[in-house]
Amino acid sequence: MLVEGIILKCSMNIQGERTDSAIYHILKGKRSIQTVQDIHLYQLENFFGVYKSLKKQLFERKINELNAKGFLQRISTSEPLFKTSKAGVDWLDQSTVEIPYHYFAGLKYNGMANSFFERLTLLIQTLTNSYMKYYKFIPVIDTTSVENWVKALFLKAKSKESYILSTIFQELESLLHYLTDQEAEMFVDRLSGYKNYGMSIHQLAVKYEMTSEDTQLYFTGIIHRMLTMIENANSSFPFMSFILKDISNKHMITNSANSTYTFLKRGYSIDTIAQLRQLKNNTIYDHIVEIALYDANFPIHNYVSKEDQQKIMKASSITRSYKLKMIKQSVDEHISYFQIRLVLAYAKNSLGR
Amino acid sequence: MSQPELENYLQTYFGYSTFRVGQKEIIQDIMEGRDVLGVLPTGSGKSICYQLSAKLLDGITIVVSPLISLMIDQVKQLKAINFKEVIALNSFMEPMERRKVYQKLHTYKLIYVSPELLQKKELQNILSKLHISLFVIDEAHCISQWGYEFRPDYLKLNTIVETLNNPTILALSATATSNVQRDIIDAMKRPAIIKHIYPMDRDNIAFCVEEVETDNEKLPILSNLLTNYRIPTLIYFSSRQTAEDISKLLSDKIPFRRIAFYHGGMEQIDRIAIQQQFMNDQLDIICCTSAFGMGINKSNIRLVIHYHLPPQLESFIQEVGRAGRDGESSLSLLLFSKKDLYIPKRIIQSELPSKQDLQSVFSHLLNIFNSSGKLPSNEQQVQNLLQLSETQWRFLRFQLEKHGMIDENTILYEKENWEKVFQKINNLIFERSLLKENKLNEIIQWVHEKECLRKHLYKSFQSSYQKPKFQCCSNCGFSISEWEPLEITNVKNVELSWENKLKKLLFIGVNDEAK
Ligand SMILES: [Zn+2]
Numbered sequence: 057m058l059v060e061g062i063i064l065k066c067s068m069n070i071q072g073e074r075t076d077s078a079i080y081h082i083l084k085g086k087r088s089i090q091t092v093q094d095i096h097l098y099q100l101e102n103f104f105g106v107y108k109s110l111k112k113q114l115f116e117r118k119i120n121e122l123n124a125k126g127f128l129q130r131i132s133t134s135e136p137l138f139k140t141s142k143a144g145v146d147w148l149d150q151s152t153v154e155i156p157y158h159y160f161a162g163l164k165y166n167g168m169a170n171s172f173f174e175r176l177t178l179l180i181q182t183l184t185n186s187y188m189k190y191y192k193f194i195p196v197i198d199t200t201s202v203e204n205w206v207k208a209l210f211l212k213a214k215s216k217e218s219y220i221l222s223t224i225f226q227e228l229e230s231l232l233h234y235l236t237d238q239e240a241e242m243f244v245d246r247l248s249g250y251k252n253y254g255m256s257i258h259q260l261a262v263k264y265e266m267t268s269e270d271t272q273l274y275f276t277g278i279i280h281r282m283l284t285m286i287e288n289a290n291s292s293f294p295f296m297s298f299i300l301k302d303i304s305n306k307h308m309i310t311n312s313a314n315s316t317y318t319f320l321k322r323g324y325s326i327d328t329i330a331q332l333r334q335l336k337n338n339t340i341y342d343h344i345v346e347i348a349l350y351d352a353n354f355p356i357h358n359y360v361s362k363e364d365q366q367k368i369m370k371a372s373s374i375t376r377s378y379k380l381k382m383i384k385q386s387v388d389e390h391i392s393y394f395q396i397r398l399v400l401a402y403a404k405n406s407l408g409r
Numbered sequence: 410m411s412q413p414e415l416e417n418y419l420q421t422y423f424g425y426s427t428f429r430v431g432q433k434e435i436i437q438d439i440m441e442g443r444d445v446l447g448v449l450p451t452g453s454g455k456s457i458c459y460q461l462s463a464k465l466l467d468g469i470t471i472v473v474s475p476l477i478s479l480m481i482d483q484v485k486q487l488k489a490i491n492f493k494e495v496i497a498l499n500s501f502m503e504p505m506e507r508r509k510v511y512q513k514l515h516t517y518k519l520i521y522v523s524p525e526l527l528q529k530k531e532l533q534n535i536l537s538k539l540h541i542s543l544f545v546i547d548e549a550h551c552i553s554q555w556g557y558e559f560r561p562d563y564l565k566l567n568t569i570v571e572t573l574n575n576p577t578i579l580a581l582s583a584t585a586t587s588n589v590q591r592d593i594i595d596a597m598k599r600p601a602i603i604k605h606i607y608p609m610d611r612d613n614i615a616f617c618v619e620e621v622e623t624d625n626e627k628l629p630i631l632s633n634l635l636t637n638y639r640i641p642t643l644i645y646f647s648s649r650q651t652a653e654d655i656s657k658l659l660s661d662k663i664p665f666r667r668i669a670f671y672h673g674g675m676e677q678i679d680r681i682a683i684q685q686q687f688m689n690d691q692l693d694i695i696c697c698t699s700a701f702g703m704g705i706n707k708s709n710i711r712l713v714i715h716y717h718l719p720p721q722l723e724s725f726i727q728e729v730g731r732a733g734r735d736g737e738s739s740l741s742l743l744l745f746s747k748k749d750l751y752i753p754k755r756i757i758q759s760e761l762p763s764k765q766d767l768q769s770v771f772s773h774l775l776n777i778f779n780s781s782g783k784l785p786s787n788e789q790q791v792q793n794l795l796q797l798s799e800t801q802w803r804f805l806r807f808q809l810e811k812h813g814m815i816d817e818n819t820i821l822y823e824k825e826n827w828e829k830v831f832q833k834i835n836n837l838i839f840e841r842s843l844l845k846e847n848k849l850n851e852i853i854q855w856v857h858e859k860e861c862l863r864k865h866l867y868k869s870f871q872s873s874y875q876k877p878k879f880q881c882c883s884n885c886g887f888s889i890s891e892w893e894p895l896e897i898t899n900v901k902n903v904e905l906s907w908e909n910k911l912k913k914l915l916f917i918g919v920n921d922e923a924k
Contacts, residue, residue: 109676174678180915187916192489196681198481200506221915228911241907249914253686256679259669262660 058270058277059118061155062103064127064148068140069098076136080115083107085166089345089401095163096404102157105166106276107269114269156239159277161284169279171303174202177247177254179299180224182210184250187217196248220295227293231282238264239278246275313343317351320344341394349401356402360395367391368399419457422464423490429454431607435579436462439543444578444602446549446593450609451583451730452706456483459545459579463519464492468542468576472521475548475560477501478673478680478700480521487519494518500526500788515539524551524562525788525803533572541576546597549580550723553592556585557721557848559841561807567597578602583609583730584723586869609726609867610874613733615892616862616882617742627716627744628655632662634742634889635694639666639897640711641687642694645728647717647752649674649698655716656696667692673700690897699724708735711894715743720753721848722855722866738879738894745856757845761838762801770795770805771831778820786818808834861885 066079074094081091085105095104119138122128127144131137140148178197185193195203213220232240242264248254255263261271283300290297319329326344330337348354356365364387371386383396415433419425428436431449435458438445449455463470474480480497487495494517496510514520514535526532546552551560570578580593580602594602621627635642646652649672656670669692671683686692688707695701699719713732719725725743733739762770773795777784784791792802809815812830814822851869858865862882867874880887905913912918 184914184916191491194485194489194681194685196678196685198485198677198681218916222917225911225915225917229908232907232911237907241910244907244910244914247911247914248682250916251689252914253682253689253691256669256682257676258679259683262657 057151058155058266058273059107059114060122060127061148061151061157062106062160062273063115063118063122064140064144065157066098066100066103067128067138068145068148069100070094072131072137072139073098074137076115076119076138080110080112083110083115085162087346087349089342089349089397092349092404093400101163102160104162106160106162106280107273108166109272110269156277156281159281159284161280165280165283168300168303169276169283171199171202172283172300173279174199175205175299175303176224176296178202178206179209180221181248181250182206183213183217183221183224186210186214187221188250190250193250196253223295227296231285231293231296234285235278235281239274242271242275243278243282313346316340316343317347320347341397345394345397345401348398349404354402356398359398360391364388364391364395365399368396369403372400372403415461418465419461422461422492423457425457429457431605432457432461435605438603438605439577439579440465442577444597444599446580446590446602446604446606448582448585448590448604448606448609450607450611451727452734453583453607455547455581455583458581459543460487460492460519462543462579463495466542468540469515469517470519470543470545471536471541471573471576472519472545472547473524473527473563473566474521475524475551477523480523482705484521492519495521497521498526498532499523511535524560524566527569528562528565533569537572537574541573544570544573544576544578546578546580546593549582549593550585550589552580552596553585553589555592555844556589557723557845561804564596564807570597583727584870608871608874609730610863610871611730611733612875612878613736614729614739614741615877615880615887616729616866617740617887617889618745618856618862618883619742620745620747620856623746623748627746628658628662630744631655631659631714631716634712634714635659635666636663638712638894639693640894641690641707641709641897642712642714643702643710643728643731644694644696644714644716645701645719646696646698647719647756651716652696652698659694659696666694668694668696671695671697671701673698693897699728702728702731705731706734707731709737709895710734711737711739713739713741715741717749717752718743718745718852718856720756720845720852722852722869723848725852726866726870736878738892740892740894743856750853753849754846757842757849759798760800760804760845761841762797762805764835764838766797766801767805767831767835767838770797771827774809774814774820775822775827778822782820784815784818784820805834808837859884 062083063079066082067076070078078091078094081088082095082100082104083106085108091104095101119128119136122144123130123138125143127141127147128138129141129144131139174197178195181193181196185191197203232243235243242260245260245263246254257271257275258268260266260275261268264271266274282296286293286296286300316329316333319332324332326337326340329335330340333340344359348356360368367387368383368391371383375382375386380393380396384391384393387396415436416427419428430453431447432454435445435447439458439462447455447458449458459470459472472480477497477499480499484495484497496514496517496519498507498510498520500523502510511532522532546563546566548558549563550556551558552563552566553559570576578597578599580597582589582593585593590604590606594600619630621630631644644652644655646655652670652672656668659666660668669683669686671680675683683692683695684701684705687695688705710732713729715725715728719728729741732741785794788799788802792799795802797805806815808830812826812833814820814827814830855862855865862884863874863877880891
């Protein structure tokens, strides 16, 4: 019911002003300026990127089911525009008893949650095995960056296994007490240790009588909740904060945008970068907007003067719109679409933090 | 190298005190620079033959294997036993990561590589500058057009070996008929190769074929059998969905057994978890597709069930061979229903492009020739563009290259040639389908065999077989009531609270003596 609930929440806020694929992109965490504008406009920051493995087919099936049940109401015959119906809103109200929607903090954590869990579980597996002097275990995580992180830590942690394990225990135990018993158990069931391999998502789904999709989402929610608590009280969770420390938001930027950024920092012009990378200028513009969206240190003044920035922001608040065309019409002619997008993206960036 | 010396190395590097059948003979030949063709049954530890050699030889050992997940598993296992100078190269690696690895290829002793990647000039150039002392062709039957798993890429291996300054060759397979063996030797152009052929029959496995009318009859058979015995069990399916469905139904029917499914469509973390839970006896039964089992080395699997008919005897023999590696009494059960016959037929069809596919590919290619003239460099994109599966595209790419219609990614157009080639490929598809259908008929015939199943299962691979250690087969009077496999002793299944589980996991409150 979790997937359905979140779709209904999204469509309740969007109220048919966007097609259903906007919701799909939000849940997948699409890094396009459109989607990021949508989450702010409709206050759906928390659900951004919470279900990265969502398949279009499944999403469409859910939309159809909700429509058939009368929870979603189609308001256009030509386009897939949906509103959450009265029945849908009632159902949502009731569902809050069972579904912890407030756990999710997608915009903040969608790029970190997975790395955090992977580091933690691989670290526990490594330390417990090393504590038992058993070195032949098969690591449950094979993400290279996570492996390297655990390896580096392990070199320092050797022979201090039991001390670190008890620190992890203390912090995890107090964190998990803020969750329901079932949620805490789900989390513990997924961890791997010495001669003990954690449950797969499907196994959790069977045990807790949920669909695999809901289990996946629920687990993500639990991690987001834990991350929120760790950040709110980082002095109580020094070790968990340490695990999180260098998982930065740089994962938020696509690889391609990142390499554009490297060229920019070396002082190459947009035209040159486009040539070197054999890409269209417009693609490079898109990259720069993406960087502006995620990098707090983005030097926006290199592209738009302070004065023009203010004009754009003013136009956007007067027209009460993020529609580029309307903004473009109400600012000076020399201001380009690219500059408008850049300023809006940068504003989101500052708001998001 | 003297024998005790080899055994010492085996002990030091891999922790085994003795060699299994065939291993030592093969390694000795390799160490003396002789080419070897090894046909060893599944589960006989084929990989030790090159892993130990790689440790002992001066230069680098390259292993070509089409089974990417197997390569990755082996690398993990080797690293776990402290063999660190090993790497698996495949097309799934991030280009950045791959480039990094390429720069330090000389630091590895053992390099696994997929046949697709080995075709790339960039990699060939780097490898040709290194000292390669052994070139291993795993699953060597893929070289034979008449094998059940022909891979065109394999036919180019002999030229690649030449660019690597002709290192020693080790060709390995678990299933190679004498025809296929001849094809391997011809294709690699090593007539003096030394053959080490070992029989594949397993004297501790009994064979049962049970014919049923419909699928509905299969579930009760499974649940009865698995209620009576608590034994590590693999159930093979031809479809991911059925594996999932039956896993669910069985779990409901026999909740006191720990059951999970496994297939290639699962997330990596979950695949490792399920595989290792089974290795670790945290699970009793796995419902799986053929993706499961390669590279896992669990000695106490007692029962291998085929819920669907496999498309040929070779894969059946390989899958059954995962049972009873410890030599204890084990059972193979094949559930056969005439209504299932469409499944292997459909698999066969899906492996090759149809005539319509071929027509549409040709017209697509012509369109591309008239616009950009180049195919996308990403194979996945090409497959999507031409709407072909990976196997279909692999087959076609080889043919198109061979007949000069494409060169790397460039399309070369010549009307007359294209028309001729179309006919040629179309005929070839027909021939290959026929071959696969014959393979299917072979196993259907075996299922309906009235004589000893053991005798007829192995007849196309070897001339004789050992006398069975336990019961023989359902045609020689196998009786399930007399089957007494070693069972798993009582499993504690106490549900702890999450706090206690966490304590147990992290060794809290355990004093050091209790270790
Ligand atoms: Zn018999």
